[in-house]
Amino acid sequence: MARGNTRQRIQDVALDLFAEQGYEKTSLREIAERLDVTKAALYYHFKTKEDILIGIFEDLTRPMDELIAWAEEQPRTLETRQEVLRRYQEALRAAAPLFRFMQENQATVRELSVGLTFKERMLALTGLIREPDFAMVDQVRCVSAIFTLHAGAFFMQNIEGDSEEKHRATLEVALDLLNQAHGAA
The missing domain is CATH 1.10.357 (Tetracycline Repressor; domain 2)
Incomplete structure (x- = not known):
């Protein structure tokens, strides 16, 4: 992962998973597991997968x-x-x-x-x-x-x-x- 803060790490991991298995087949639980954080920690930054994607999209x-x-x-x-x-x-x-x-x-x-x-x-x-x-x-x-x-x-x-x-x-x-x-x- 090239970017450093937690929000960016979440976006990077989510984008990797979206690319690997598709947006629809990726759950917030899988993103949290890949990051080795709880879903609650993930929810602190993003409430939904679409919120993550919107953040990625806006940044990039x-x-x-x-x-x-x-x-x-x-x-x-x-x-x-x-x-x-x-x-x-x-x-x-x-x-x-x-x-x-x-x-x-x-x-x-x-x-x-x-x-x-x-x-x-x-x-x-x-x-x-x-x-x-x-x-x-x-x-x-x-x-x-x-x-x-x-x-x-x-x-x-x-x-x-x-x-x-x-x-x-x-x-x-x-x-x-x-x-x-x-x-x-």
């Missing part, structure tokens, strides 16, 4: 919120949009365990409050890199640039090769899509 997606706030203050230029993609890739990498959990538990996440929050963030993010008056094919390119980064984060791990090289290649493809959409191919 804060860079996304910061990125959106930053981008909203910038000029709507191709350079800004390219920087949004670069920074978003870093945010994905920093929160990889959470995004992997979300990918593997899509049905569950969709039913929880974090699913709606994530959807809102994704809509905001795609809105920052595309223009509504773009041709449909260029709007698709912009949205696809974001999801190229997601594909790189999740599916490239199953492809042989250097991790950094895979990240660079993924970003290159995402930037290429963005550049094409903006007529800068």
